[in-house]
Amino acid sequence: MLYKVVYMNNNDSECLEAGKSGADGAKKLxxxxxxxxxxxxxxxxxxxxxxxxxxxxxxxxxxxxxxxxxxxxxxxxxxxxxxxxxxxxxxxxxxxxxxxxxxxxxxxxxxxxxxxxxxxxxxxxxxxxxxxxxxxxxxxxxxxxxxxHPDRYRWKQEDWEQEFDGNREFVSGLLEKRELDEEEG
Known part of the structure; x- marks a missing residue:
């Protein structure tokens, strides 16, 4: 069964279903x-x-x-x-x-x-x-x-922070390559 989330406004009437926006065409999360x-x-x-x-x-x-x-x-x-x-x-x-x-x-x-x-x-x-x-x-x-596990996460986070700049450059390179490939293809 799929769950449903409904937001209520101040006078307890149904307002918005989760993910929908009052503005037409707004992107859903x-x-x-x-x-x-x-x-x-x-x-x-x-x-x-x-x-x-x-x-x-x-x-x-x-x-x-x-x-x-x-x-x-x-x-x-x-x-x-x-x-x-x-x-x-x-x-x-x-x-x-x-x-x-x-x-x-x-x-x-x-x-x-x-x-x-x-x-x-x-x-x-x-x-x-x-x-x-x-x-x-x-x-x-x-x-x-x-x-x-919170302890393992904290321990790994130190490694991630030390490697962040190098990883950011790597990811940027991948994204640039993909963009070039899409332009060519």
């Missing part, structure tokens, strides 16, 4: 972005930030795909994961390295459904593997988000 520190409930339930819920609602998504990586959990909205799977289908499954990669990837993967309040439950497997306690960090990265 569809990106998952931002840093959020959240409490993990005893039953391992995570309540998504309001902006994440709004973005998922605007995309028509109520299922997530969670993948365990070495340092964090990566969470894809179902629509983004389907795009990745379409790319995987183009790979040569006869190639041993491709199969090994996909085996490992899919062995860590779990599908979860959002409840009407925009919450989902992390499995014991993920809690133990990531050594998660009662706090987690959610980091939105445009089309997906990550779930981090």
């Amino acid at each position: 569809t990106s998952l972005r931002g840093y959020f520190q959240h409490r993990l409930a005893e039953n391992h339930r995570i309540h998504l930030p309001a902006t994440f819920k709004e973005a998922l609602l605007n995309r028509g998504v109520n299922r997530l795909v969670i993948i365990q990586e070495p340092e964090c959990l990566v969470v894809y909205p179902e629509d983004e994961w389907q795009k990745k799977e379409e790319e995987f289908k183009k790979l040569n499954l006869e190639n041993k390295k491709v199969r090994m990669y996909l085996r490992k990837l899919y062995s860590t993967l779990e599908d979860v459904e959002l409840d009407v309040a925009g919450r989902f439950v992390l499995s014991d497997k993920f809690i133990k593997a990531m050594k998660l306690g009662n706090q987690v960090v959610l980091l939105g990265l445009i089309n997906f988000f990550e779930i981090w």
Whole structure:
């Protein structure tokens, strides 16, 4: 079931559905972005930030795909994961390295459904593997988000800050190359 968010104005009448604007043609929020520190409930339930819920609602998504990586959990909205799977289908499954990669990837993967309040439950497997306690960090990265142990996130953040300028130049170069390729093609 897809949840619905409705904003109320001062006299308690329905005003706007999440993601819609009073101005015609205004863009809806569809990106998952931002840093959020959240409490993990005893039953391992995570309540998504309001902006994440709004973005998922605007995309028509109520299922997530969670993948365990070495340092964090990566969470894809179902629509983004389907795009990745379409790319995987183009790979040569006869190639041993491709199969090994996909085996490992899919062995860590779990599908979860959002409840009407925009919450989902992390499995014991993920809690133990990531050594998660009662706090987690959610980091939105445009089309997906990550779930981090707060201590590990702070430790990695120091590395990221030291490498930021070099990484910014690298990303700028990629964007410029893509722009040139699009102009030529």
